[in-house]
Amino acid sequence: MLTRAFQLLDAFTPDRPELTLRELAARAGVPRSTTHRLVGELLAWGALERGPRGVRLGVKLFELGALAPTPNRLVAGASAHLHALREVTGLTANLAIREGGHLVYLDKIGARDLRVPHSRLGGRGALHATALGKAILAFSPQPDVDELLAHPLAALTRATITDPDALRTELARVRRAGAAYDLAESFDGLFCVAAPVRDRRGAAVAALSVTGATARAQAERFAPAVIATARTLERELDPGRRIAT
Structure with missing residues (x-):
């Protein structure tokens, strides 16, 4: 399941920084039901945040990157x-x-x-x-x-x-x-x-x-x-x- 969560995070690109759940599932190759559940967990943890038309990468990832x-x-x-x-x-x-x-x-x-x-x-x-x-x-x-x-x-x-x-x-x-x-x-x-x-x-x-x-x-x-x-x-x-x- 952790691999699929990473697949979701990796689906975002500079030209597509915000995605709907449907788009995210398609780009990541993850079933929509699994995407919906994982997005909820990633939102709660801060790895994702809600945007005007979907979800985008959250500030928690920036905080972790700063520790590398x-x-x-x-x-x-x-x-x-x-x-x-x-x-x-x-x-x-x-x-x-x-x-x-x-x-x-x-x-x-x-x-x-x-x-x-x-x-x-x-x-x-x-x-x-x-x-x-x-x-x-x-x-x-x-x-x-x-x-x-x-x-x-x-x-x-x-x-x-x-x-x-x-x-x-x-x-x-x-x-x-x-x-x-x-x-x-x-x-x-x-x-x-x-x-x-x-x-x-x-x-x-x-x-x-x-x-x-x-x-x-x-x-x-x-x-x-x-x-x-x-x-x-x-x-x-x-x-x-x-x-x-």
């Missing part, structure tokens, strides 16, 4: 660096972690004259189609990469890498360069350059990036700043450690 130590520590440590990256590059700066088969945006510092519509706080992105995701994958355990590549890779744009062998080659390039690129692979007209934030074993625990609208030659100019920022954040999160290579 790893994301909060990353956001607190990275905040000043993301603002600095935004000021230096004039681009949108992002921080993300891996969550299962997706990446989750923990922080986003928007540029004044550039709207990045496909990222939002708490939003998800495709690991294989984003610079942030590729930066994390390139420094992840091989079984995790193999598991991702065992499933079809969705094409988000015409430029998305969907061939597993091509993506393996791309990840090897990321490991050599220390930076990953998304050149209109997740959203037409936008690029992203990202670098991993690694633990002392060299495994990625997060990634940070800048996003803009330009060509690869210009995007590559921002890579040194992104890499240097990631290395600085690594040292601040774990002073005195030496990163495995």
Whole structure:
């Protein structure tokens, strides 16, 4: 029953933040009678609240999320660096972690004259189609990469890498360069350059990036700043450690 409650909570999306019981049951794939009963329990607990036309996620979930130590520590440590990256590059700066088969945006510092519509706080992105995701994958355990590549890779744009062998080659390039690129692979007209934030074993625990609208030659100019920022954040999160290579 707990699984079905999570299915209900996971049915809400940025474009559908409020749902009727009928819509919620259909989107979650949960029988309507079960949905009705679980919604009552979730409302009583505070995970859901009533809206003008249905139900929506409640403040209790925000309170619990604020207690998650790893994301909060990353956001607190990275905040000043993301603002600095935004000021230096004039681009949108992002921080993300891996969550299962997706990446989750923990922080986003928007540029004044550039709207990045496909990222939002708490939003998800495709690991294989984003610079942030590729930066994390390139420094992840091989079984995790193999598991991702065992499933079809969705094409988000015409430029998305969907061939597993091509993506393996791309990840090897990321490991050599220390930076990953998304050149209109997740959203037409936008690029992203990202670098991993690694633990002392060299495994990625997060990634940070800048996003803009330009060509690869210009995007590559921002890579040194992104890499240097990631290395600085690594040292601040774990002073005195030496990163495995």
